[in-house]
Amino acid sequence: xxxxxxxxxxxxxxxxxxxxxxxxxxxxxxxxxxxxxxxxxxxxxxxxxxxxxxxxxxxxxxxxxxxxxxxxxxxxxxxxxxxxxxxxxxxxxxxxxxxxxxxxxxxxxxxxxxxxxxxxxxxxxxxxxxxxxxxxxxxxxxxxxxxxxxxxxxxxxxxxxxxxxxxxxxxxxxxxxxxxxxxxxxxxxxxxxxxxxxxxxxxxxxxxxxxxxxxxxxxxxxxxxxxxxxxxxxxxxxxxxxxxxxxxxxxxxxxxxxxxxxxxxxxxxxxxxxxxxxxxxxxxxxxxxxxxxxxxxxxxxxxxxxxxxxxxxxxxxxxxxxxxxxxxxxxxxxxxxx
Amino acid sequence: xxxxxxxxxxxxxxxxxxxxxxxxxxxxxxxxxxxxxxxxxxxxxxxxxxxxxxxxxxxxxxxxxxxxxxxxxxxxxxxxxxxxxxxxxxxxxxxxxxxxxxxxxxxxxxxxxxxxxxxxxxxxxxxxxxxxxxxxxxxxxxxxxxxxxxxxxxxxxxxxxxxxxxxxxxxxxxxxxxxxxxxxxxxxxxxxxxxxxxxxxxxxxxxxxxxxxxxxxxxxxxxxxxxxxxxxxxxxxxxxxxxxxxxxxxxxxxxxxxxxxxxxxxxxxxxxxxxxxxxxxxxxxxxxxxxxxxxxxxxxxxxxxxxxxxxxxxxxxxxxxxxxxxxxxxxxxxxxxxxxxxxxxxxxxxxxxxxxxxxxxxxxxxxxxxxxxxxxxxxxxxxxxxxxxxxxxxxxxxxxxxxxxxxxxxxx
Numbered sequence: 111x112x113x114x115x116x117x118x119x120x121x122x123x124x125x126x127x128x129x130x131x132x133x134x135x136x137x138x139x140x141x142x143x144x145x146x147x148x149x150x151x152x153x154x155x156x157x158x159x160x161x162x163x164x165x166x167x168x169x170x171x172x173x174x175x176x177x178x179x180x181x182x183x184x185x186x187x188x189x190x191x192x193x194x195x196x197x198x199x200x201x202x203x204x205x206x207x208x209x210x211x212x213x214x215x216x217x218x219x220x221x222x223x224x225x226x227x228x229x230x231x232x233x234x235x236x237x238x239x240x241x242x243x244x245x246x247x248x249x250x251x252x253x254x255x256x257x258x259x260x261x262x263x264x265x266x267x268x269x270x271x272x273x274x275x276x277x278x279x280x281x282x283x284x285x286x287x288x289x290x291x292x293x294x295x296x297x298x299x300x301x302x303x304x305x306x307x308x309x310x311x312x313x314x315x316x317x318x319x320x321x322x323x324x325x326x327x328x329x330x331x332x333x334x335x336x337x338x339x340x341x342x343x344x345x346x347x348x349x350x351x352x353x354x355x356x357x358x359x360x361x362x363x364x365x366x367x368x369x370x371x372x373x374x375x376x377x378x379x380x381x382x383x384x385x386x387x388x389x390x391x392x393x394x395x396x397x398x399x400x401x402x403x404x405x406x407x408x409x410x411x412x413x414x415x416x417x418x419x420x421x422x423x424x425x426x427x428x429x430x431x432x433x434x435x436x437x438x439x440x441x442x443x444x445x446x447x448x
Numbered sequence: 449x450x451x452x453x454x455x456x457x458x459x460x461x462x463x464x465x466x467x468x469x470x471x472x473x474x475x476x477x478x479x480x481x482x483x484x485x486x487x488x489x490x491x492x493x494x495x496x497x498x499x500x501x502x503x504x505x506x507x508x509x510x511x512x513x514x515x516x517x518x519x520x521x522x523x524x525x526x527x528x529x530x531x532x533x534x535x536x537x538x539x540x541x542x543x544x545x546x547x548x549x550x551x552x553x554x555x556x557x558x559x560x561x562x563x564x565x566x567x568x569x570x571x572x573x574x575x576x577x578x579x580x581x582x583x584x585x586x587x588x589x590x591x592x593x594x595x596x597x598x599x600x601x602x603x604x605x606x607x608x609x610x611x612x613x614x615x616x617x618x619x620x621x622x623x624x625x626x627x628x629x630x631x632x633x634x635x636x637x638x639x640x641x642x643x644x645x646x647x648x649x650x651x652x653x654x655x656x657x658x659x660x661x662x663x664x665x666x667x668x669x670x671x672x673x674x675x676x677x678x679x680x681x682x683x684x685x686x687x688x689x690x691x692x693x694x695x696x697x698x699x700x701x702x703x704x705x706x707x708x709x710x711x712x713x714x715x716x717x718x719x720x721x722x723x724x725x726x727x728x729x730x731x732x733x734x735x736x737x738x739x740x741x742x743x744x745x746x747x748x749x750x751x752x753x754x755x756x757x758x759x760x761x762x763x764x765x766x767x768x769x770x771x772x773x774x775x776x777x778x779x780x781x782x783x784x785x786x787x788x789x790x791x792x793x794x795x796x797x798x799x800x801x802x803x804x805x806x807x808x809x810x811x812x813x814x815x816x817x818x819x820x821x822x823x824x825x826x827x828x829x830x831x832x833x834x835x836x837x838x839x840x841x842x843x844x845x846x847x848x849x850x851x852x853x854x855x856x857x858x859x860x
Contacts, residue, residue: 178635179638180639180640183640214627219617
């Protein structure tokens with residue numbers, strides 16, 4: 111099976127969908143001739159033309175607004191918002207329009223728009239190129255929210271998102287574009303070719319939206335996480351010699367409550383980890399749901415490791431990023447409580 | 449003393465108790481504005497955005513190059529749609545005052561905009577209206593009962609009880625869902641038009657906002673995208689002078705016309721007498737042909753007047769003279785088209801009275817039928833399970849659980 115990094119896997123997903131469905135179009139800043147600042151749409155305009163892969167003005171609200179109109183007119187737009195930090199000007203179109211169009215028109219109108227956007231830190235992006243705003247989007251009724259953690263899932267989930275008749279906000283943890291990252295920036299970069307999930311079929315396949323994945327089965331504790339933190343949590347559990355069951359949420363809306371809660375009922379302990387800020391973060395929803403479903407099976411309070419409730423500071427990136435040391439402390443707390 | 453910077457606060461021409469003063473309004477004589485080819489370059493037609501296209505003169509005669517030369521039967525149809533819109537509005541206003549519906553918005557004084565434009569477009573053209581474009585529904589023939597059932601949020605509500613009154617939609621009639629958030633439909637219309645061009649179809653998109661809403665970022669987004677991609681779209685700013693209580697100066701209308709923003713973005717801008725049925729029809733025809741033949745988008749500013757309150761929740765006597773609309777220099781669109789037809793010998797006061805009586809009866813009968821299907825607080829109700837549908841295409845697990853929870857907690 112071919113090896114792909116996450117950029118190539120995402121590119122392959124769009125290439126396949128542009129070829130399969132003449133209604134698929136791509137639009138965003140720098141996505142056309144140049145192929146995107148992260149190269150995710152590289153070569154697609156050359157292959158499918160300027161009417162299928164459109165460079166746009168720098169106006170995220172307009173990109174999403176126009177994509178909604180395109181979707182209403184039968185196209186299946188895939189928009190790129192260059193950084194998740196730039197998505198806020200589009201939020202009125204996403205929250206008030208895209209998310210609610212089907213509802214308010216009683217199903218007569220809908221817009222199958224996919225919004226791709228790179229998120230997360232660890233690339234020295236400072237406070238405007240490092241954010242993880244996924245939790246905000248999970249609070250809006252009517253949009254699906256996904257975040258893959260590896261090339262295989264990235265391709266399969268993106269194809270599933272493009273084919274989905276509901277709008278999807280598709281977060282791409284950009285620190286993972288070129289390889290899995292265990293949270294230690296001093297180590298040499300590891301390419302995706304060394305990882306089983308870097309082996310990606312050339313052709314069409316989907317990864318279903320709404321299904322979490324147990325990336326490592328274990329008995330002692332359940333770690334519920336997603337995105338870059340999957341690898342950080344693996345490293346932290348390994349450093350403690352813990353037999354942790356690690357769940358990659360993958361899809362925040364809809365959430366695979368069964369997979370998560372079955373695991374917690376089995377292990378009796380749970381740590382939630384995400385890079386996003388802690389207060390009202392998606393971990394709060396996970397924690398509340400797990401507590402409601404699994405209270406009588408819990409041996410200890412549910413733990414949370416998250417980004418600090420501050421903007422992402424440029425100079426203190428590795429004090430901010432919830433690295434393996436902090437996850438290990440969180441794990442110890444969950445394990446040591448009686 | 450050196451001069452210092454000074455903040456300008458736009459001041460309305462007259463306030464409650466004062467004499468209405470419309471001296472700020474710049475108009476052109478009927479027939480005076482040159483009509484360029486539909487494919488003229490933007491730089492050559494900037495006069496259209498500062499002058500005012502008018503066809504009907506003070507004696508109700510059509511004059512000048514913009515006369516669309518409509519046959520009397522077409523004019524009579526236009527009059528009928530406008531009168532129906534007005535009667536429908538009046539009846540629904542009364543229904544709101546009687547507590548039958550929660551909210552209503554009339555289009556009194558600006559009926560020509562929706563009706564003339566709706567008639568000048570093709571049935572395949574996609575309309576992205578604002579909340580004061582009910583005339584479009586009259587033109588495209590939506591049964592009144594269906595509109596009324598939406599207003600009543602009853603068992604036949606097209607929105608299944610999810611939207612405020614007047615936020616209609618009609619997919620098969622090619623009228624987009626009204627949001628309630630202002631101007632959001634503008635960039636969506638541009639996207640729809642871009643898709644039509646991408647697919648090689650010659651339907652165009654048309655959208656409407658008020659002049660107040662042109663302050664939203666979505667206006668600028670729409671203008672930019674329409675211009676950059678030369679999308680086949682008509683963007684309408686209905687300048688009815690008022691955004692609830694703030695007059696058009698607060699939206700930027702004091703220094704330059706709204707139509708002039710068209711050339712500012714590199715697209716045609718046309719300023720039209722919005723109460724002149726023939727002029728609105730003619731500029732829409734011009735802009736539609738321009739869009740359909742790949743010559744680019746047009747911004748049309750309709751200079752009109754909001755003759756009624758913003759909505760049933762508003763009281764304009766607190767911020768403008770009571771007789772403002774009676775003194776509006778561009779008159780009333782229904783009276784002007786009626787006068788034109790009479791001057792042609794194709795209409796009379798008697799025929800008009802008969803039309804009004806016929807349409808009042810039609811509206812009243814439609815209302816009687818509609819209330820049989822329930823109202824917000826009385827009669828049969830929608831199934832509340834509908835609340836959980838259409839959030840997504842399929843009802844997801846968590847919403848199924850919440851639907852069960854509602855049943856368990858509230859019974860039934």
